[in-house]
Amino acid sequence: MEYIPAKTIITRSKKPEYWFGTEYNMNIYKGCCHGCIYCDSRSDCYGITSFDTVRAKENALTIIRDELRRKTKRGVISTGAMSDPYNPFEKELELTRHALELCNAFEFGIAVATKSRLLARDIDVLEDIKEHSPVLCKVTITTSDDALAKKIEPGVPPSSERFALIRELTEHGIYAGVLLMPVLPFLEDSDENIRRIVHMAGEAGAKFIYPAFGVTLRENQREWYFDRLNHLFPGEQIAEKYQKKFGYSYECRSPRSRQLWKVFTKECQDAGILYQMQDIISSYKRPYQLEQLSLFDL
Ligand code: SF4
Numbered sequence: 001m002e003y004i005p006a007k008t009i010i011t012r013s014k015k016p017e018y019w020f021g022t023e024y025n026m027n028i029y030k031g032c033c034h035g036c037i038y039c040d041s042r043s044d045c046y047g048i049t050s051f052d053t054v055r056a057k058e059n060a061l062t063i064i065r066d067e068l069r070r071k072t073k074r075g076v077i078s079t080g081a082m083s084d085p086y087n088p089f090e091k092e093l094e095l096t097r098h099a100l101e102l103c104n105a106f107e108f109g110i111a112v113a114t115k116s117r118l119l120a121r122d123i124d125v126l127e128d129i130k131e132h133s134p135v136l137c138k139v140t141i142t143t144s145d146d147a148l149a150k151k152i153e154p155g156v157p158p159s160s161e162r163f164a165l166i167r168e169l170t171e172h173g174i175y176a177g178v179l180l181m182p183v184l185p186f187l188e189d190s191d192e193n194i195r196r197i198v199h200m201a202g203e204a205g206a207k208f209i210y211p212a213f214g215v216t217l218r219e220n221q222r223e224w225y226f227d228r229l230n231h232l233f234p235g236e237q238i239a240e241k242y243q244k245k246f247g248y249s250y251e252c253r254s255p256r257s258r259q260l261w262k263v264f265t266k267e268c269q270d271a272g273i274l275y276q277m278q279d280i281i282s283s284y285k286r287p288y289q290l291e292q293l294s295l296f297d298l
Helices: 060-070 095-105 117-130 146-152 159-171 191-203 221-232 237-248 257-271 277-297
Strands: 002-004 008-011 024-026 053-056 075-079 109-114 135-140 176-180 207-209 215-218 252-255
Touching: 008 060, 024 191, 053 060, 053 075, 060 095, 075 095, 095 109, 095 117, 109 117, 117 135, 117 159, 135 159, 146 159, 159 176, 159 191, 176 191, 191 207, 191 257, 207 257, 221 237
Parallel strands: 002 053, 024 075, 075 109, 109 135, 135 176, 176 207
Antiparallel strands: 008 024, 215 252
């Protein structure tokens, strides 16, 4: 494992209300070896060289402990943007696990985004955190088809195993759901895929699904994505379809997004699954806010 210097690891979120109400961000690793063909973190604007090589931040746990100790305001810390905190090296290094233990010790909440089943290893720590602060687990799933998942997300377990992870979390009383993004135009944007994902999420006990019916593409990542499409789906001319439909646009919204939204919202309503950001935030944080209110009542 290569280590890189870091001055700070926990930063304040700019607009928590737009993204799961999390007050802080924490990235212990840089780069990701999961190889998802659509990964936005590969974009030039982030300037991450050798993105597929995972590097860990030097003295990460000491920095995190000092930062948590100094914070005067408690809150929920989000991890899993730009890099999956449960990469294969985490199994031995346990940096994410120990960071969760620090969050527990200093009474911060946690919101984890991952595609890895390794998260299940840390259910015991999540259970401890949830005794005092909100816990939210977001498992990214973009297709109900394991064979397709293996192609487009080669470094992570197939979707069925990710649904099993959600089941394991919810059986332990951990608040968990699906990040349904991106939904790749011309590959994943069928009614059937969305219906099956909502159905399987419901069976796994998911509390929410947060979708994006499209993908974003920027310099460097766009070229990588098109190259992978041509390699994985020879003769299907999917990259050409993108170029024709979206040109160099950043936002590549599925041409079927309106129809998908209709199907998605109907299925979620029938299954009792939340899908609006504000509802999800209120739902996982409410028990702790009520607790605070009742303390003031005493
Ligand atoms: S797991 Fe996330 S960070 Fe890693 S390659 Fe896939 S999309 Fe990128």
